[in-house]
Amino acid sequence: APHDLRRPFKRAAISDQQRRRELSLQRQAQHRRDAQHQARCLASFLNPHSEPEPEPEPEDSPKELDVRHASKLKGAEARKWFARQLMLPEWMIDVPDQLPQDWYVFARPAGKRCFVVSSNGTTADQTYYVIDMVCWREYSLYDCTAEFRFFWLSSKLAETGACDPPSQYHRYRFSPVPVYNCDQAGLSAAYTGAVPYVKDGLLFYNKYDLFFCSVDNAGNAPLALVWKDENCSQYVIDTDSKGQVPSQQQVVLELQDNGNLSTSDDPPVVFGCLDQAFIEQAESRSGNLLRFAIGDGGLSFVDGKLEKADLHYLGKSNRARAFADSYSKVMFQYMARHSPLRIDDLLASINSLSDQENKPSDVEMVG
């Protein structure tokens, strides 16, 4: 019988049918991988530039949706869902312990914080400064620590060429921001160092937080904090809609069923209460966001807890607002007008920590 070796004799080695089978298998394997990746995380189906639709009152809260379904949302519903996923930093009103050990710091780029979902090419030509990442390709980073996310972000952005100048294939340029350990050198670098973008304060990230922990309602320490002064931000004290700094601090609070005026925190912090007649007169209802000025009476505290606020009703808030102010934001603004937390306070906190670390042996010798 002819040996198998004879087959190569003036024959093409491949069978096109076999090739078609193999190509089909490859295509199917690729699609299976894609489907599993999509299930593992946010996918790229969402078009960030789809036309805004009139905002419906959603029946059930989009918060309950999981990532996989959210990735299929469109328009306003999608924006709302993603807005909730953005980590809203709290404002720094106390210096946290262990700054150099547990925290990162970086200069916060001015501009809108947005959720960029990579999709198939868009039109504008601009640069995004990437301050965090919740998902990389098929990998959800939602639940990973900041330490891990920063490592991932810096290595992955560079690898993909996303930081390269815009091209036909990606019209945005992505740029990581330099992140420092929050020791004295790091804090100074973030505070004074030159960056290619307009600085708007400093952002502190706890190394061990998970992305969602900032909305943690268990009273834990906040895990992302923003702080600013006039050296590192043009907007230390909030301006009004005309860009002017109003003479009195303004706050936006949410009207509750019982007439309480509360912050966006979970649980909410109550700043005051409206009586029913006033509510009817202002044609307000539960859930409305209302704007107040803080009068000369200011804020009063008992045992570190807000007891009373001198609120003066200004009107309904701009419709574009999605949330009331947070407690920490109101407090930061209040302190900025009265007794701001200064960069020296932060540096001193770091120094006192390192002093403590270096000195115990001296103390013993003296003792």
Added chain:
Amino acid sequence: MALEITQFLLSAQSPDANVRTEAEANLTRFQEQNLPSFLLSLSVELANDEKPIESRRLAGIVLKNSLDAKDAVRKEHLVQKWMEIDISIKSQIKDLLLRTLGSAATEARHTSAQVIAKIASIEIPKKLWPELIASLLTNMTHQDRPASLKQATLETLGYVCEEISHEDLVQDEVNSVLTAVVQGMNLAEHSPEVRLAATKALYNALDFAQTNFENDMERNYIMKMALSSLVPMLLETLLKQEEDQDQDDSIWNLSMAGGTCLGLVARTVGDAIVPLVMPFIEANISKPDWHCREAATYAFGSILEGPTIDKLTPLVHAGLDFMLKAMKDENNHVRDTTAWTLGRIFELLHCPASGFSVISSENIRQVLSVLMESINDTPNVAEKVCGAIYYLAQGYEDAVPSSSLLTPFLTEIITYLIRTADRTDGGDSKLRSSAYETLNEVIRCSNVAETSRIIEHLLPVIMNKLEQTLQLQIVSTDDREKQGDLQASLCGVLQVIIQKLSSTDETKSIILQEADKIMTLFLRVFACRSSTVHEEAMLAIGALAYACGPNFENYMREFYPYLEMGLQNFEEYQVCSITVGVVGDICRALDDKVLQFCDGIMKHLLNDLGSNELHRSVKPPIFSCFGDIALAIGEHFERYVSYAVTAMQQASQICAQIDLNDEEFMEYGNQLRRSIFEAYSGILQGFKNSKPEVMLPYAAHLLQFIELVFLDRQRDESVTKAAVAVMGDLADALGPNTKLLFRDRAFYIEFLGECLQSDDEQLKETATWTQGMIGRVMVS
């Protein structure tokens, strides 16, 4: 102790059935009552030159059959029996056999050689016959031994080498065996019979040279010494063609064997072949005798794989014009081989994406005009021309997205290929399927941005041709077969067109507009047969489902019966396998709308898994398909989960038992493990958002299986990836519930560590993600 059994052995071959049956019964009784004495008696019979050759022959055969059987269980039994025989009797038998190698009767020597090899296969690995090799070698080294003994000894060595592994011998013995065999081939010393026996023995002993060939120095020396003698010999054989050899596929002759061997040598030695072959080519390529021209061309085509591009490029550049002219040679064989050689040149030396190609914008027009003219040549030449166009097109595949030099000629090429496919002088369907397969490659490798209009116009042409096959008059099974072949080719082209056009959003709409008509055609192709489904149509439907997405639901009611039929086709397992893949395509296309069909689909898939009849290669794709289904229907997979996971657990048990030394089985084991992990991944992710607790009872078993796979050092990297991914899915889907599990199976730390060290970026990325998922669980 030996008994006289000559008469029994002769009677057992008697034409009288009664005599025969009685003798056989006597022999069997003897064998059962006293096996040692029986085997000894047979050996005595075989060794005795005074006995009739008929009884000796049967003695040898019965002896051999008492030591070896095809059935593994029976063989094991026979080996056991042999091992139980008293050592002194076994020694006597072995001596008698060795002595028989010197017998005057050729047939007795030959039989004895075979029996010795069977005993060697039992005893050598157990080190129970250490003196065998030495005693055989003695036969070879003594000048005074007769040629017949040497011939039988070489034959024995060959059989022994075939039966045992060189690892069963010490290296000295291996070297002695090889030396003895090679010396046996010596022209001056030995008769042709001895040399033939030595050459046959060498064929079996070649594996024994492995150790020598693992040593670079030794290997290079052997090959260099051999090369300068071997190549001229092979070139001589090329001139021994037969008339009309290209007309008949079943012909195998000396020139074909020589050319095939020359190609293998070129692949092995690389550049060194070129100076040994070029003088032959130059001397023969223009000679009046066609044998010389064909042999020269064939030699050139045969050495194109192996030598470096740098070595070959100048030769091919210099020779291309000559080749193109030779397409008009008066001799059909020369044109055939020339077209084949052009195909080899395009296959091996035309790679624009890597920056080298014999084709340039200056010569492409000329090359194509020669090919277009020659595609009208006789069918055998036209088929080779199709092959050349196939590789010419393939070269531009990776050049995309830059413009392809072929684009301006595409319409013309397609026209010629279709005309060739329509030819009726091909005899069989080979030319036609070559033309269509080449058309497929031309489409596949074209730059879709430049060619979508052309492909769009081709689509109705092919659909029309498929439509025509449905109107063919079918009288005989032969007609039916021809119709099926033609439909296969056309469905293949449609599959390629669908896949090409649905690869970009801009061109996908072309397919969507025609989808109704295309699907109707496929369904009618299915309807041509009653019991089986058409494999190529099934493949094409997978591509169509992907293109259509959720709209494919419209076709499901009509298509579903064929899907079921495909899933039940055990005999043509490729059809079953492809159908399983199509189920995956449909799941991804329809998403949760596939639910209404899942009861039936799952029933068939589970049946397939349980079937011994179905080829095992289909089983891994079925597990992967479970994952596809689960991902599509999410929590609704709950009603199948116990069946599916039970099957997956059983299969993982099988994986644990796979013999790692069997290469083919190892590959299967890798596929199986990968597919089981893919199934778990799909199921876990499918349940993640609604009912992850369904998978809790299976988590421990899965993790245990992952650990088992982790412990296998020989696992394939694709298995590693799937294992790491599923570990992340487990943590991701089941969350804090898996904390204790992971804590108890700390292997995952080492496993992740190993993956994070890998050079494979994808694997590292997956491992990092999994680390994050497990990390989240552990701090919860």
